[in-house]
Amino acid sequence: MVALLAGKQALHDGVTPAGLVALSLSVLAWLGFLQVAHRRVRVMGTAQPRPLSPRGALTAAVCTVALAVFAAAMIF
Numbered sequence: 001m002v003a004l005l006a007g008k009q010a011l012h013d014g015v016t017p018a019g020l021v022a023l024s025l026s027v028l029a030w031l032g033f034l035q036v037a038h039r040r041v042r043v044m045g046t047a048q049p050r051p052l053s054p055r056g057a058l059t060a061a062v063c064t065v066a067l068a069v070f071a072a073a074m075i076f
Contacts, residue, residue, distance in 0.1 A: 019074060026070040033063035 036059050
């Protein structure tokens with residue numbers, strides 16, 4: 001959903017190099033977030049799930065902040 005909205009915003013005023021870069025980076029950040037989430041869902045399916053690793057938490061946080069930054073870049 002986020003990537004779809006980013007694509008719509010990037011292409012709203014026509015295709016520009018900056019819009020395409022922001023869109024590409026948004027998609028990469030979203031895929032990184034999905035990878036962390038998928039790993040976490042698999043771990044939560046076990047009888048005694050391990051806590052979220054600091055690396056996984058940092059990756060999720062960085063992807064979230066990156067999506068916000070790229071979204072702001074597409075607006076301006």
